[in-house]
Amino acid sequence: MPLFTIETTYRLPVYRQRTYEADTLDQACDLAIADEGWDDEKSDVETSGDTYVTGAWEGRDAAYRGRALDVPSQFDEQTQRKAAHFEVLLGLLKVFAHAPDGEPTDGPFWRRRLEGAIVKAEAIIAGAPDPHTDGDAP
Template identity: 50%
Template sequence: MPLYTIETTYRFPHFRQRTFEASTPEAVCRLALEDEDWDGDGCDYETIGETYITGIWLSPAANSGPAILVPNCFDETVQRKADIFGELLALLQERARPQGLSRDEFEDWLPRALAAIARADAVLSARRGEMQ
């Protein structure tokens, strides 16, 4: 029977609390993200993330044998959501036709779909705070 080495991981959040002066919530968020001083940070033991698989090797030791692709069902849930996000966005971006929808239903759906597409594009472009 083969020997496998499995690497599992979980996220362990650290936090810091700082006070900044800024004109808007968006501006203060940018200041906080740009601040590299983590003196006085804390550990958030109550929100430790789920355990997920980050590596598999056909070997009795990590990184020493052939790496095996981790089935995505064992990846972190937030990563699995992110992986499908682009696919779902592409489906939304397809030309919308009012098939099966009344004209009123379509006219109600279209602005919401366009707003969702704009927010999703902002997420994919990593533009923090530009779209809500």
């Protein structure tokens, strides 16, 4: 049976609470973002993120020692899945918004792409694996 080395990660929120003197909330937020001192940081282990796959290689203890395998997007961080699919949906919307008058937008090619994109978006929202569709949407 083949062996695979899988690298997984989870996000651990690290935060700090500081007071900033500013004229507006926007200015205070800018000061907080620009503040590089983190000597009083705290880890919020109660709200750490879900585990996701950040790398995969064939073989035992093979991390970073050869060709990395393509990991299906369903194993990405949920936020990254949403961001990547957002680009697909935006691209489809642009195509339909700018379709020349009289050009059919309900043909089988576009219908498959749209249906595939919708099914994948629904899976992402549900936190489910990527669906297997006949559409061309990634």
